[in-house]
């Protein structure tokens with residue numbers, strides 16, 4: 001059996017983690033797990049103590065405490081044993097990275113660096129379908145019908161947290177929390193940073209680095225799914 005590949009993608013809000021993760025998962029046949037989506041699903045479907053606790057943090061857009069999130073994510077990862085995977089949004093903190101390190105040897109950590117001004121422009125053009133989390137950008141990946149989700153036809157909304165002041169605060173927070181995590185992965189020699197203003201220009205570099213490390217079950221081409 002081919003060696004399993006374990007990767008993590010990191011980057012500030014709006015840097016294209018979700019967009020690029022879907023391309024990687026599609027091209028290389030990895031299982032893609034977004035921690036935020038996983039937590040949101042848990043909140044929606046699991047009315048246990050854990051679900052209620054997670055909801056109390058998500059409602060305030062706060063980070064869920066490390067012990068809580070690792071206790072949920074690590075068993076979820078165990079369900080993916082036998083698969084190569086790409087994690088987005090986990091680990092977010094040094095504590096989470098250390099907990100993950102105890103169980104898995106990561107092959108690669110992708111870090112996206114996108115200038116603030118670009119993030120600000122993107123976020124002012126970003127629309128979401130709240131129920132599914134599908135994300136659109138009015139220039140980069142617009143919905144088929146203006147203002148409507150491609151799958152359900154329901155209305156798209158813009159979020160308060162994507163407005164410039166809120167974005168600036170989220171960015172500052174990201175930098176503080178991510179720095180020790182990135183330092184750890186750098187010291188392990190597995191950090192690959194990609195800088196740029198356009199996902200479509202970053203992607204070919206990333207694709208070629210990944211192609212050297214991974215077999216490609218799917219072709220070079222990519223679709224830009226929104227779910």
Ligand SMILES: Nc1ncnc2c1ncn2[C@H]1C[C@H](O)[C@@H](COP(=O)(O)OP(=O)(O)OP(=O)(O)O)O1
Pocket residue numbers: 011012013014035036039057058059060061062063064065069089090091092093096170
């Ligand atoms: N690994 C994690 N550890 C703790 N809390 C988390 C983690 N991942 C997500 N959350 C929480 C933080 C928020 O309350 C909520 C949504 O997270 P997320 O969608 O990542 O938004 P965000 O604004 O923090 O970042 P981004 O816009 O980069 O995705 O879930």
Ligand SMILES: Nc1nc2c(ncn2[C@@H]2O[C@H](COP(=O)(O)OP(=O)(O)O)[C@@H](O)[C@H]2O)c(=O)[nH]1
Pocket residue numbers: 011012013014015016017018019020122123125126127135136137139140141197198199200
């Ligand atoms: N204009 C533009 N928008 C982009 C580009 N890449 C991603 N986006 C959009 O930027 C927003 C944030 O992207 P997303 O992948 O959700 O970033 P994440 O928050 O890091 O997961 C979404 O609306 C995307 O459609 C790009 O290269 N140019």
